[in-house]
Amino acid sequence: MQWKEISTQDEWQEMLNRSQERPLLVMKHSTRCPVSxxxxxxxETYITTTSHKDVDYVLVKVIESRDVSNKVAEDLNVQHKSPQTILVKNNEAVWNTSHWHITQDSLEEALTGS
Structure with a gap:
């Protein structure tokens, strides 16, 4: 599995629509921030060691693709933070976390529901 970087609102809409069929994990990443x-x-470590094959993984670079980042926040009604991970199912955010709370363990817990 690997992260699919999206940089257009059309790509975001396509991935959001796919969340009706399979979960979507969005990573909003600032390329200028050490916390991010x-x-x-x-x-990255999570996806190479533990990732779930039935989940789509999307990367949005918040500086380079600000309009997409803002659209994600708007569509999911989730306050923008960076870094931030958001789990989407059926076009809705069902979980999100940010900053130092983004860990391999938190991702696994969100994706397995345990």
Missing amino acids: ANAWKEC
Whole structure:
């Protein structure tokens, strides 16, 4: 599995629509923030060691794709934070966390519901 970087609102809409069929984990990442760099490392490690094959993984770079990042927050009614991970099912945010709370353990807990 790997993260799919999206940079357009059309790509976001496509992924959001797919969340009706399979869960979607969104990572909003700032390429200029050390806290976000740590969160991204946790996400990358998670996906290479523990990821679930029935989940889509999407990366949104908040500086480079600000309009997409804002649209994610608007569509999901989740206050924008960076870094931030959001689990989406059926076009709705069912879980989110940010900053130092983004860990391999928190991602696994969100995706398995335990």
